[in-house]
Amino acid sequence: TTRIPLMAGNWKMNLNHLEAIAHVQKLAFALADKDYDAVEVAVLPPFVDLRSVQTLVDGDKLKIKYGAQDISAQDSGAYTGEISGPMLSKLKCTYVAVGHSERRQYHAESDELCNAKVKAAFKHGLTPILCVGEGLDIRKAGDQVSYTLNQLDGGLKDVPAEQAESIVIAYEPVWAIGTGEVATPEDAQEVCGAIRGRLAELYSQELADKVRIQYGGSVKASNVAAIMAQPDVDGALVGGAALDADEFVKIVRFRD
Ligand code: G3H
Numbered sequence: 001t002t003r004i005p006l007m008a009g010n011w012k013m014n015l016n017h018l019e020a021i022a023h024v025q026k027l028a029f030a031l032a033d034k035d036y037d038a039v040e041v042a043v044l045p046p047f048v049d050l051r052s053v054q055t056l057v058d059g060d061k062l063k064i065k066y067g068a069q070d071i072s073a074q075d076s077g078a079y080t081g082e083i084s085g086p087m088l089s090k091l092k093c094t095y096v097a098v099g100h101s102e103r104r105q106y107h108a109e110s111d112e113l114c115n116a117k118v119k120a121a122f123k124h125g126l127t128p129i130l131c132v133g134e135g136l137d138i139r140k141a142g143d144q145v146s147y148t149l150n151q152l153d154g155g156l157k158d159v160p161a162e163q164a165e166s167i168v169i170a171y172e173p174v175w176a177i178g179t180g181e182v183a184t185p186e187d188a189q190e191v192c193g194a195i196r197g198r199l200a201e202l203y204s205q206e207l208a209d210k211v212r213i214q215y216g217g218s219v220k221a222s223n224v225a226a227i228m229a230q231p232d233v234d235g236a237l238v239g240g241a242a243l244d245a246d247e248f249v250k251i252v253r254f255r256d
Helices: 017-032 047-059 085-090 101-106 111-123 136-140 144-156 185-202 205-210 224-228 245-252
Strands: 006-010 040-044 065-068 095-098 127-132 168-171 212-216 235-238
Touching: 006 212, 006 245, 017 040, 017 047, 017 245, 040 095, 047 065, 085 111, 095 111, 111 127, 111 144, 127 144, 136 144, 144 185, 168 185, 185 205, 185 212, 185 224, 224 235, 235 245
Parallel strands: 006 040, 006 235, 040 065, 065 095, 095 127, 127 168, 168 212, 212 235
Antiparallel strands: none
16 A cells, blocks of 8 residues: 655644745745655644635645644534634635644543544545644553554544545654654554554554554654654654744655
């Protein structure tokens, strides 16, 4: 099976809309001189920048994909401050992150809510990037695999195979996010491999072999190649290092 790696820049709550435009233009310029079809590139800007990014990407027929950092489980209604699947699909988003550890931590998102958001994403033609991963206490106790697989089970509950086969899973050990402390390639492989194994149990080996599993947590240009060399790591969800367009381009071109 050939899984095309997905390198996604999660900007989190960074870059204003002018910076966002400049950033995407820089990415487009830096990636245009070369065929980078072998790697899929995506950015996840704040909601308010999605329309600008759409205009740049569509207008210039760029190969850069984009998506949102969150989605409401509801389609519409009295949910002040929320953004719905229909709004995101109207903006031609490809991806949406679901259950990022910062959403789970600061907005108390449960596996049940993440599951509803995964379903909302698929319902509206968006590809969820379901984020899972353990905190430091769990890692210290050696329970990272069971903890992470439990989140995976919760997020995928009652999601049919026709949808699950296109999901992206991001394994992000919380202790490695924004800390500069990257998991070793072996740590990343251990859990990413276990995630693929669970997908095979839940669905089929064929489906599991199709699903892309990203690693996230302090990925930068200097460490991405070693992580990508692991058999079950199919890309990276990059936070801090994706804010610098030059650095992100180096990450995308990890094979160079
Ligand atoms: O979504 C991205 C991850 O949370 C990783 O963030 O690269 O700043 O550690 P980071």
